[in-house]
Amino acid sequence: MARGKKHSPEQVVNLLRQIEVSIANGKTTSLACKEAGITDQTYYRWRKEYGGLQVDQARRLKELEQENAKLKRIVANLSLEKLVLKDIAGGKFLSPERRRCAVNHARQVHGLSERHACLVVQQPRGTQRYRPTQREDEDALTQAIVTLAGQYGRYGYRRITALLRHAGWHVGKDRVERIWRREGLKVPQQQKPRGRLWLNDGSCVRLRPEHVNHVWSYDFVSARTYDGRTVRMLNLIDEHSRESLLVRPERRWSSAKVIEVLADVMVIKGVPQHIRSDNGPEFVARDLRKWLANTGAKTLYIEPGSPWENGYCESFNSKLRDEFLNGEIFYSMKEIRILAERWRIHYNTIRPHSSLSYRPPAPESWQGGTETGYGEVESKVRFPLPHTLDGGYLITKEAALH
CATH class of the missing domain: 1.10.10 (Arc Repressor Mutant, subunit A)
Known part of the structure; x- marks a missing residue:
């Protein structure tokens, strides 16, 4: 018998039959095994494993043993993968870098191969072997x-x-x-996505701004000084350009004060065609409406209980409170007026506005522009160095x- 030669189940059964026939004819077990080309120990081991089986039964037994070994390997691999995933983290890996670290941990701690670890973590092997380059800047x-x-x-x-x-x-x-x-x-x-701003349940159509000085809108925002006293800030914006025309803090407001500040702004910016507001007592006062009619500006009052109809000004109010009022402590009216005016200038000239392709509403220098690779307009005259x-x-x- 050649050393290391493997026999199929069918060959084993046939050799066992041959040896049994030789023994039945009076030959000893050792002689029969020698003629068959196997040792006595191999004969007894085969008889214990395949004794009494037919050829097809032996073939099926071998197939079952192979399937059983395969299932054992699968169960072992699944248990190992479950242990690896439990050891690495409890959630999903949302970035290639996190998956790369997880693969390295699985290889070092649990002894997995790179292929197996990438399969468990669902990381492409090309991504795992990629080494990011570090730029100079x-x-x-x-x-x-x-x-x-x-x-x-x-x-x-x-x-x-x-x-x-x-x-x-x-x-x-x-x-x-x-x-x-x-x-x-x-x-x-x-923030939660809102519905379209120019409709109010189908009851009215909201006038949309078409050019500068077409529609202005104004509203009040409340704040407090350090001593607990209330401050009301009047915010006036141009809905088309998104420019903040006025941020004026006062302890108390009346229609006469509103007329005064509106006149100051109109002297510089001109008279708008329409001015939008809610139904606050200062905005619906007879004196204010009469004065606006004399200047040629038409009033647009939103529906009661529908602040979304004044959405441009409400959006500005939220930015004012989120980026300015919530981060400051005011000790006097002079301080809040200076800081509010400084924030207004920053809002107009520096702060990128998402609806304007991340340009400020009124940059300090602008003479037309050209399209850039980022989908926005780049000024032919460089922006001044932005300040904080x-x-x-x-x-x-x-x-x-x-």
């Missing part, structure tokens, strides 16, 4: 993003991207988002790299 850009995020705590990565572009960085929002999330910066919670609310300047790319 990565550290400087990261520092600029962290600085802006600290300065503008309520801005998301899209507005931070717009500020970086204005400061000279040629960077897309996807790269800024990747750095934003890598640094663990907070993404502001998104505390009087400093944004970090430009040149300054960061040098």
Whole structure:
């Protein structure tokens, strides 16, 4: 018998039959085994395993043994994969970097191969072996993003991207988002989506602004000084350009004061065709309506209990409260007036507005523009160096790299 030769179940059964016939003819077991080319120990082991079986039964037994071994391996692999997933994390892996770390952990701790670990974590092997390249300006850009995020705590990565572009960085929002999330910066919670603003249950059609000075809107926002006294701020905006025309804090307001501040703004900006407001007592006063009629401006009063009809001004009010009022403590009327006017100028000239392709409503220099690769208009005259609310300047790319 050749050493190491393997026999199929059919060959084993046939050899056992041959040896049994030889023994029945008077030969000894050792002689019969020698003639068959096997040892006595192999004969007794085969007889114990295949004794009494037919050829087809032996073949089926072997197939069952192979299937049983395969099932045992599958169960063992599933148990190992379950243990690996339980050891790595309890949730989904939403980024290739997290999956890459999970694959490395599975290989080091549980001894899985790279192929098996990638299969468990659902990571493509090409992605696992990819090594990201580090750009020269990565550290400087990261520092600029962290600085802006600290300065503008309520801005998301899209507005931070717009500020970086204005400061000279040629960077897309996807790269800024990747750095934003890598640094663990907070993404502001998104508001609930609202319905269309120009309809009120089909009862009226909301007049939409078509050009500058077509529709103005104004509303009051309440705040408090440090001593607990109430301050009411009158906000006036141009709905078409989104420019903030007035942010005026006062302890008390009357129709006469509203007429006074409106006159000051109209001297500079001109008279609007329409002015939209709610039905507050200062806005529906007879003296105010008569004065507006004399100037040629028409009043647009929203339906009672329908603030969404004055959506442009309500949106501005929410930004004023979220980005300014909620982060300040006011000790006097003089302080709140100075800070409110500074924030208004920043809102008009620096703050990127999402509905204007992330440009400010009234930038300090603008002489037409051309389309850029980011889908927005780039000024032919460079924007002035954007400054921050505390009087400093944004970090430009040149300054960061040098």
